[in-house]
Amino acid sequence: MKFCKKYEEYMQGQKQKKLPSVGFKKLKKILKRCRRDLHSHEHSTPHDSSTCPKKCPVCDGTFFPSLLNEMSAVVGCFNERAQKLLDLHLASGFSRCLFWFKGRLYGNHGALSQEGKDLVTYAIINAVAVRKILKKYDKIHYSKQGQAFKSQAQSMHMEILQSPWLCELMAFHINMRETDEASAKKAIIALFGGCSLVLKDGKPSLSCELFDSIKLDLDLTCSICLDTLFDPVSLTCGHFFCYMCACKTASVTIVDGLKAANHTEKCPLCREGGVYEGAVHLEELNMLLSRSCPEYWEERLQYERKERVKQAKEHWESQCRTLMGV
Template sequence: MKFGETFKEYVHEDEGNKLSYVEYKSLKKVLKRCSACNTLKSSNECCSFCDQTFFPELKKEASDVAGCFSSRVRRLLRLHMAPGVQQYFISLRHCFVDDQQAMARECQMLMQYAVMNTTAMRKILKKYDKIHGSVKGRNFKSTISAEHLEILQSPWLIELGAFYLNFNASNGKSSRELFSSFPCDFDATEFTLTLTLPENIKLEYSLKCAVCLDFVFNPYALGCGHLFCKSCACRAASVMLCDGLKAASKESKCPICRQVGVYTNVVHMVELDLLLKRRFRKLWKERLVSDRAEALKQSRLFWELQTRYVVGF
């Protein structure tokens, strides 16, 4: 079966989930309507009709898909990490609804959603380049990646992988049957998380902080997607631990890619932190003591400076 038919069936089956999708069929029609494409190949001219219709539409759909994916993952993780009273009501609801299976199905659905939309986007861009005899589709893919609209580069995908491992650890062998099509592995020696997705997609994420060269403790993902310990990211942005990364200036740069403005929409990787806490209990506690001592030291220094400023010496 061709991918177009497979994707159409997938969207039809998933209609009840109210998700955004890449409009694969309509974008293909845009390419077919461009009758001048074949004559433009030899002259290397730009097909303005396709460019003005195709790329803006695809960019909007990529943004909608990325936003939909992140919001659904956040909702799933809030349910899994619900504290206190919320957890009590969730436990009561177990009498009527199997929340564990529901969360497992939601996780699988989101992984399939990421794969299908990513594949649809790649295939339609490849088709654009084939019809127009250009590399504009490839360049557009790089643009989408630079603007962080590529789902496979999303930190929420890492959180979903950590959720999978945490969920299995909490619910035993029976839960693994629910994730049979979603293998995920964690290498404790190399600090890597590996996701094996359908369509032969294998993703490997390093969980080592580029600043301290240890596993990411209290991990945060910057807007560019790079992971750091909170303390290391705060040090790089020249802000205090107690103030947090949101206090960083817009000019602060990522220590790896040097991109500015990446501290505005940081993501606290709660599921990943829980995974590392379980795998490295002793080291995690040592890092916690160290971070608290550093936060206390910074707080004391701050108030000493404030006192000297007020007193005048």
């Protein structure tokens, strides 16, 4: 079955959930119209017709703006639904009761797990749809404008595979699977081949077999301390760090937290500014790593406790000196 038909059938099945999608069929029609325009342009101008005109009304005015809006809607919906699901899973006591009364409780353990898998599938198939339509664009135009658009979308945080909530859902899926033997035996839908934590030479990574022969590998090593992520956070640029390491690079204490970081502070990897304030704590990933690397976790926990006490003491001593006017 061709991808376009498979995608249309999948999104039709999700219609009751009112999920936004990539207008794959509509975008293909736009490209067909653009191909006709290029063909007529070939016979009316003497220069090389293998590339799209610099000012193509079809591409500049319709195709890319439409795709960008759809990608934005898909990423926004995915992030919101994933965050709600994970908040529910991690909630306890009064907070969990509150979710119940607001109608956000999915019913039971198995329903939560299925919802997580459905969201991962939704992210993956839309990522594939974007990749295929951009590939088709470049094929028609004999250009690399599609790839350039993809890079631009990544810098604007519109690439769904960069979302920290996808990493969290992958960790959530493994956590749920390993704590529920019955659900582990169930077949996973064809679009989503499942996730696993891979340890190679003592270094962990999240691996996920995706639809259309795509494999997603997320390195779980902090690029600052060069060790396994501990108390991991994702900056808004999509890069992962240990929370304490992120605080150091942002020039803030653990007491103040990343929200206190100056807007000019940059990610140590991509050098993008203003990425600390909206940092996301990866709680599911934290639980997965703590269970998978128990000896390392205990050793790191002891060190971090001492460092936190030290920083807290220095912080309050500084506050006392300020109040006393010293």
